[in-house]
Amino acid sequence: MNHWRDNVRTMVPYVPGEQPQEGGIIKLNTNENPYPPAPGVAEAIRNMDADRLRLYPDPSSTALKRALADRYGVGEDQIFIGVGSDDVLSMSFLTFFNSKKPILFPDITYSFYDVWADLYRIPYLVRPLTGDFRLRREDYYIVNGGIVFPNPNAPTGLCEGLDLIEDILAHNPDVVVIVDEAYIDFAGRGKSAAVLIPKYENLLVVQTFSKSRSLAGMRIGFAMGSPALIAALNDVRNSFNSYTMSRAAQEIGTASVLDETYFQETAAKVIRTREQAKKDLAELGFVFPDSSSNFIFASHPRVPAKVLFQELKQRHIYVRYFDKPRINHYLRITIGTDEQMAALKKALAEIIAEQA
Numbered sequence: 001m002n003h004w005r006d007n008v009r010t011m012v013p014y015v016p017g018e019q020p021q022e023g024g025i026i027k028l029n030t031n032e033n034p035y036p037p038a039p040g041v042a043e044a045i046r047n048m049d050a051d052r053l054r055l056y057p058d059p060s061s062t063a064l065k066r067a068l069a070d071r072y073g074v075g076e077d078q079i080f081i082g083v084g085s086d087d088v089l090s091m092s093f094l095t096f097f098n099s100k101k102p103i104l105f106p107d108i109t110y111s112f113y114d115v116w117a118d119l120y121r122i123p124y125l126v127r128p129l130t131g132d133f134r135l136r137r138e139d140y141y142i143v144n145g146g147i148v149f150p151n152p153n154a155p156t157g158l159c160e161g162l163d164l165i166e167d168i169l170a171h172n173p174d175v176v177v178i179v180d181e182a183y184i185d186f187a188g189r190g191k192s193a194a195v196l197i198p199k200y201e202n203l204l205v206v207q208t209f210s211k212s213r214s215l216a217g218m219r220i221g222f223a224m225g226s227p228a229l230i231a232a233l234n235d236v237r238n239s240f241n242s243y244t245m246s247r248a249a250q251e252i253g254t255a256s257v258l259d260e261t262y263f264q265e266t267a268a269k270v271i272r273t274r275e276q277a278k279k280d281l282a283e284l285g286f287v288f289p290d291s292s293s294n295f296i297f298a299s300h301p302r303v304p305a306k307v308l309f310q311e312l313k314q315r316h317i318y319v320r321y322f323d324k325p326r327i328n329h330y331l332r333i334t335i336g337t338d339e340q341m342a343a344l345k346k347a348l349a350e351i352i353a354e355q356a
């Protein structure tokens with residue numbers, strides 16, 4: 001009886017941050033952008049023709065691909081588009097990590113990597129970050145089936161330099177190296193590994209519209225790499241689901257990419273607020289790695305992170321807490337508007353005083 005259970009793929013799934021449905025909360029828990037998407041996005045939605053939804057969308061997302069290729073100075077055959085970077089990363093694991101050798105990623109990192117590895121039965125080895133949450137390049141010199149890490153890292157917010165990334169690439173010419181740049185637009189200019197693509201055929205750079213382009217709700221991500229990598233990704237995707245990108249996603253994504261000024265201004269505002277938040281948190285006694293992303297990973301020497309997390313929630317302020325070894329003293333706080341961050345500072349000051 002019940003033998004169907006023997007054939008079930010059992011998984012411990014990834015757990016995303018809470019998406020509370022009630023209003024009136026300050027939501028700093030899932031690294032969303034506090035500002036709306038580019039004005040052209042609302043216009044694209046207004047101009048959308050319901051009748052055209054009868055028809056399947058362009059399976060190649062041609063217009064969006066062209067806009068991205070122009071924006072990033074690569075060929076259209078160097079762009080792969082997916083349903084958020086989660087989809088792009090998942091397809092990349094399936095496509096490129098098809099070996100018996102373990103793939104490598106840091107111990108403190110995006111907590112979806114081990115889930116995809118388990119899902120696709122990819123062996124993996126975690127390489128612990130240093131005590132101050134830095135990637136050690138030598139950890140990636142061992143024999144492996146591929147490498148993936150976020151830069152800036154999540155949830156630490158730390159950004160590694162291009163020299164480290166290039167060193168890892170130079171030591172690993174026979175595997176695909178994926179740099180997950182979900183937060184790169186908050187790191188300042190010249191940090192993206194995309195400049196290394198012409199030199200390294202095995203480099204895949206993954207980015208998202210969810211953070212810097214304020215489109216988490218639309219689900220758009222993309223990868224840039226050599227035409228050979230992109231062709232392999234397309235073959236796997238087209239063996240899985242060829243119509244991943246809806247008409248709405250394609251039109252909205254294109255409108256977003258075409259407004260470079262708004263994109264730059266919004267990222268700059270988030271960066272300014274982050275730098276002020278660092279000062280405010282330091283004033284309250286918090287310690288944190290020097291974030292290059294749209295969140296700060298902060299720890300208070302006296303008040304446990306779990307207490308802060310719960311107390312903030314009581315006050316309708318949501319941040320993220322990971323009850324995991326090495327990081328359970330930290331809160332990951334998304335950068336909101338100046339007003340939201342001021343409310344956070346006030347609430348934290350109160351909680352810390354109460355816990356004295």
Ligand code: PMP
Binds near residue numbers: 084085220221
């Ligand atoms: N990579 C990292 C490091 C992330 O933090 C996230 C956000 N959860 C993603 C990828 C996925 O983002 P999205 O699917 O919204 O593009």
